Amino acid sequence: MSEQQTEMAPAQSRSEQAVRIIVHEHQALWRILDLLDQLLSDMNINEQEPDERLFTKIFDYIEHFSERVHSTPTDIELYKRLGDKHPESLPLLEKLSKGYLVGHEKLLELRKLLTTCMENWPDGREEFSHALARFTEALRKHIRKEEGVVIPRARKVLSEEDWEQIIEARDIENDPLFGERVREEFRDLRHEIINYTPERFGGLGLKHAERVSAPHAKEEMLAIKGLATSYGQIEVLHDIDVRINSGEIVSLVGANGAGKSTLLMSISGLQPMDRGSMVYRGKDLAKVQADQRVAEGIVQVPEGRQVFKDLSVHDNLLLGAYTRGRSQEVEDDLERMYTKFPILRQKRHNLAGELSGGQQQMLAMGRALMARPKLLLLDEPSMGLAPLIIEEIFDIIKELKEEGITIFLVEQNASQALALADRGYVLETGKVVIEGTGRELLSNEKVREAYLGM
Ligand SMILES: Nc1ncnc2c1ncn2[C@@H]1O[C@H](COP(=O)(O)OP(=O)(O)OP(=O)(O)O)[C@@H](O)[C@H]1O
Ligand SMILES: [Mg+2]
Structure with missing residues (x-):
């Protein structure tokens, strides 16, 4: 490798590192969305009555996650710097920030529909499963926008110093997402979800494709x-x-x-x-x-x-x-x-x-x-x-x-x-x-x- 490349390396790795942190924040959520898809088809195709505990834990997780992530210094810092450097992105950033708030209301509605669905099985199924499908779709879109538009754009317009600050934001004491106690809470919730997930779904740690090819x-x-x-x-x-x-x-x-x-x-x-x-x-x-x-x-x-x-x-x-x-x-x-x-x-x-x-x-x-x-x-x-x-x-x-x-x-x-x-x-x-x-x-x-x- 030439010396020049060596010199360049730390600069590249700074933004890579920041992107990795952000994408990591999303990973657990992708898995949960995957699981929700499976539960949905279980309910609609196999006419399997939903497991209320499992759904409740999943909703807890998403709610918790949205609240916390919405206010992480990493995200705030990224949004702020991108907005400053690239004002054309402001409307999108605003829309994404609002999305979390709307999501909160939708979750409340989903919890209600779940209860109704349980009380009126199988008649309540349709309304619940429709609302759930719309919700997961919106959440997926949201994450995709962040991963597919916000981050690539940020990579283009932000300087190394910006990335440095974004990473540093993560280390600020009491970062809600990375604070020790909160990480524990997330871990516990994940474990409970894993425990309640039927064996045939293969657990949260695996990608969909891997589960399919597992045999x-x-x-x-x-x-x-x-x-x-x-x-x-x-x-x-x-x-x-x-x-x-x-x-x-x-x-x-x-x-x-x-x-x-x-x-x-x-x-x-x-x-x-x-x-x-x-x-x-x-x-x-x-x-x-x-x-x-x-x-x-x-x-x-x-x-x-x-x-x-x-x-x-x-x-x-x-x-x-x-x-x-x-x-x-x-x-x-x-x-x-x-x-x-x-x-x-x-x-x-x-x-x-x-x-x-x-x-x-x-x-x-x-x-x-x-x-x-x-x-x-x-x-x-x-x-x-x-x-x-x-x-x-x-x-x-x-x-x-x-x-x-x-x-x-x-x-x-x-x-x-x-x-x-x-x-x-x-x-x-x-x-x-x-x-x-x-x-x-x-x-x-x-x-x-x-x-x-x-
Ligand atoms: N080189 C050695 N000579 C004699 N006894 C040994 C040797 N290495 C380990 N032992 C003994 O063998 C047993 C198993 O040790 P080992 O290191 O495999 O345990 P471990 O489960 O890896 O423990 P730890 O969690 O402390 O790493 C212990 O009783 C240990 O004292
Ligand atoms: Mg040992």
Whole structure:
């Protein structure tokens, strides 16, 4: 890459970063809209009586979201600066701001119609479902206008300084959307919606297209059977059966010392196994050495990041590709990593030891990705990080899944890890004690008590 491009990079990444924040604010809402569509057709085509609790939670979420988002400094700052620089946009911006207020009234109406619909099933269905369809349509239009017109326009007319200010606005204390307490509220609401959503809809974390194609993704990637592992005389894993399907996020939760890291190291070949079998993409791993496993696509991001602190960010990333030699492909992948993690581009010449904890975690993940993993083993990626950074790490994990990487995720942060997971396992003193879908585990009494603190 030429020096000139390097100079340009931070300027580009500033606006990219701001846009990412804004689009992220919309993502959850897109998923909810998707879910509403499904519930609508369930009601109209399958004549399924609506689940009042679920609808109520969804309306709560949208109402809450509209109130909060409408007043986030990020949005206000963006609208203000765009209006100043590009007065032609003022009417549209005004209309969008008003849209939230109208939406509020419509929600009230929807709640009433839902009650009537429940009391008069199935006669009340038609009015409710019409109103609901109109509402989701309007909301979609609104978000599309923001994403399709406001943001591209802002990208064109705003300066780097503008974007700097927009990003800074997000960091202002008590930002209603990003304040700790409010984020908790949103998370709780999301979890409740996930809990109430029928299994056949596939959960909130997935895109529509993925849900449709989900049956094909059930191909087994790794099958562990009867695995036992010891340190010296002491057996720490007993009779472990774990299955990971292609394209899944599988989460492993368990207390300190349960053996989570040991299980990951057994999979990556850093820890020998005493008994049992591991079959990866149809191949018995018994005789496959750790470095060969990396070449086959099994790549671990160890606990506590363990980046090479005395090497530059750039060299750390390159080391991730050591099984691949140096080629144009590796160069391209480096570029992709810098796009995925703009902060790493900015700090590419810094020593890894100079990075913050969150940045080191991103570097550790970037390094693993340079090996082109098919199965990525993540050992407590959120450990010791601030809530905002944790959210970002979990977002990246979701992105990786969307890119087709299968993920085995060890986490203490059980609620987030399970909300994200297709399936999960609970490990207690070296044994699998519970397994199920992410949603099943989230609502499992034992899990809630022991790992979710409920
Ligand atoms: N190198 C080692 N030598 C001997 N015993 C070990 C070694 N590493 C781990 N152990 C023991 O094995 C058990 C499982 O440890 P492991 O690190 O796999 O647990 P973990 O679930 O990852 O815990 P944590 O949440 O603290 O990371 C623990 O009892 C631990 O003390
Ligand atoms: Mg561990």
